[in-house]
Amino acid sequence: MNRDGARTSLWQANRPNYQPVGRWDKNGIYDVLIVGGGITGLTTALLLQEQGKKCLVAEAHTLGFGTTGGTTSHLNTLVDTTYPTLESDFGQEGARQVAQATGEAIALVERLVTQYQIDAGFSYQSAWLYAQDEKEVQELEEIYEASRRAGLEVQAAGAIPVPIPFQKAYRFAGQGQIHASQYLLGLAAAFEKAGGVIVQQCLVQGTSHHDPIVATTSQGEIRARKLVYATHQPPGVSIFNFRLAPYRSYAAAFTLKDEKYPTGLAYDMKDPYNYFRTQESDGVRYVIAGGFDHKTGHEDNTDHIFTELEAYQRTYFNVDQMAYRWSSQYYEPVDGLPYIGAYPGLEGTFVATGYSGNGITYGTVAGQLLSNLLMGQDSPYADLFSPARIKPVASFANFIKENADVASVFIGKRFSYEKITELAELAPGEAKTVKWEGTPIALYKEENGKVYALDPVCPHAKCIVHWNGAEKSWDCPCHGARYGCDGSLLTGPARRGLTVLEWEKLPI
Ligand SMILES: Cc1cc2nc3c(=O)[nH]c(=O)nc-3n(C[C@H](O)[C@H](O)[C@H](O)COP(=O)(O)OP(=O)(O)OC[C@H]3O[C@@H](n4cnc5c(N)ncnc54)[C@H](O)[C@@H]3O)c2cc1C
Known part of the structure; x- marks a missing residue:
């Protein structure tokens, strides 16, 4: 299975791309x-x-x-926007509806895997939310109260399914997991x-x-x-x-030297939070852990985040093999x-x-x-x-106008290969955004020495893309459009890739 990043997720491993059997009726x-x-x-x-x-x-x-x-494929009624926040922003009835809609969704997954005999290891699970200091304990109590009012089944818990110290925990029933x-x-x-x-x-x-x-x-x-x-x-x-902010989040799947695989879903209360669960895939058990989120295009060393993620797991788990490490993108809604x-x-x-x-x-x-x-x-x-x-945002026209300047500066520039290599001494696998006569150029050198030169102006809203070394992509910090190192479009909202500067064909 292909994915919009260079790293392999647990879900891709040993999974070929889907081969459709149906035929598109082009006249229909x-x-x-x-x-x-x-x-x-x-x-x-x-x-x-x-x-x-x-x-x-x-x-x-x-x-x-x-x-x-x-x-990482947890199924939750215990959603990221906490129930106290949901209550204050959408009322008690709104919070109750979120609990009900997400509960019905988990039941729908169960119905579909049963009816269509989908072998995806669906199971209902409990989730433990645990606090590690006094401030978190206070917040946890509020979450407990509001979650109960919303209709979730929650109980105080004396233990959690991960070997991590905690002060207070609650167990939420009716959660789930599935092989994505x-x-x-x-x-x-x-x-x-x-x-x-x-x-x-x-x-x-x-x-x-x-x-x-x-x-x-x-x-x-x-x-x-x-x-x-x-x-x-x-x-x-x-x-x-204007209603969505793009975030990158990091995950790992690893095996243990002991048998302390989590028997349920576990979440701490940090921001961003760490989370854990167990997943079996092709007969092997893995702990899936995740967290370390940041706004897309706002982190210079995304590779380093995997080092931190791994170090965190090794602090608490007896890790045998870090089998998979990947990152992906989600969108935070403004409300x-x-x-x-x-x-x-x-x-x-x-x-x-x-x-x-x-x-x-x-x-x-x-x-x-x-x-x-x-x-x-x-x-x-x-x-x-x-x-x-959603209400339309009046300032959008100004936003586009301001950013359009970036593109107009770029048009008309001419580059030679020598100029580009002179601009940046790149190591294989390295990328840089450099400036030539005030104009930015996105450069990437493949392991085999081939250099790509791109216009770093995102065609969506004219922001400048940022290199994501962990997934070898150019990511737009404004709205989350992403591009391969060759400029090809990975994910929207852009409708096309970055402009490739075909320096060999251009007059010098
Ligand atoms: C690290 C991480 C962990 C997560 N863990 C969980 C979790 O445990 N539980 C949970 O509930 N959620 C989790 N999420 C969120 C969840 O995975 C996503 O919200 C969800 O998968 C989004 O599904 P989707 O079908 O809407 O979008 P996607 O899976 O992104 O699918 C959209 C598809 O549209 C295609 N596409 C885009 N533009 C076009 C176009 N113009 N023409 C044709 N095709 C197009 C894309 O190629 C893509 O395949 C996690 C997110 C991250 C980043």
Whole structure:
């Protein structure tokens, strides 16, 4: 399985890319075009296809290429936005609805793995939240009270499933876990068996919003009555750019020399928090641990974060082998809840985004909610998650204008290979953003010595990209678009890659 980063996640190992069997009817009009082949897209597609809709999933790369391939795959009603915060921002009823919607999502995962016999190791689990100092204890008590009011089953706990010191802990029942790629590929197979169509390597580049909607893609046009953006963040410049902040998060899967594998899910109360669970994959047990989050494009040495992550695990666990270490991206919504529903201002178009670190659960919530909306059915959660709670931001036009200058400076410059190598003495595997006559250039030297020179101006909103050494990508610190070291588009919201400076062909 391919993914949007250079490192291999546990979910990719020994998993070939999905081979679709269905055939795209290029002359037909689909009921629903679902853009994106992650947990959101596949869950939505399967639920719609089950109810008789004719659906097509268009995936820019291969299934699981996005964050679903880089997740840690806990299933939670104990979500990242704490219940006291949910109560204060969305009321007690809003907090209760979050608990109910996420609980129903875990039950939906259980229904789908059972009905379609998806061998993905789904299990219900308890989760332990533990405090390590007085301040955290106080916060934990508040979380306990608000979680109970929201309807979660919570009890004080005298022990936690990880060998880490703590002062106070609570156990939350009704959480879960699943093998991310086995589940995703199982959903895809069930969807195709129900008559759905999956088209991979199919980047949706633009859409016309008439009836039918016509999507322009890298493989030709797709016609559909409705469209769902299940792309994690919708492509292009949109109001969502002001409602979502991109974050990178780090994970590791390791084996132990002893038998102290966690028997449940465990979370500390740091910000960012550390978390742990056990996952079996291909007959081997691993501890999955994660944390060390930071805003995308705001960290100079992302490789070093893995050193810290590993050191933290070795402090408490008797680590045998650090088998996998990977990082991935999530989007923090400005008000703490995802945006799921009709895309404001775009007729016939739906969206699901802004899941924080809970998108396996919220992606399933989205599948249920979007399929309800598209089938014309009521959902008790439609208002709570509605993207229409977004207000347009007046300053956007200024933002674009200011940043457009960066691009105009760049146009017209000419480079030679000698100039570029002179600009930066690069070691193999190294990248740099250098300036030549005031103009930035993004440079990367492959291990074999080949140098890539790119315009570092992100084509989405004209910010300057930042090198992510851990995943060998250029990441945009503004809205999270990401590019390969050759400039190719990895993840939106940009719609195209970075401009490659073809120095050999340019006049010097
Ligand atoms: C390190 C880490 C750990 C996490 N752990 C958990 C966890 O334990 N539990 C949990 O619930 N959540 C977790 N999350 C969050 C969760 O994994 C994600 O929110 C979720 O996987 C997002 O799924 P998605 O389908 O919406 O998006 P993605 O999986 O990103 O899929 C979107 C797909 O759309 C495709 N695409 C994008 N643009 C286009 C286009 N224009 N045309 C065609 N295709 C396009 C992409 O290639 C991609 O495959 C974690 C996140 C991180 C970063």
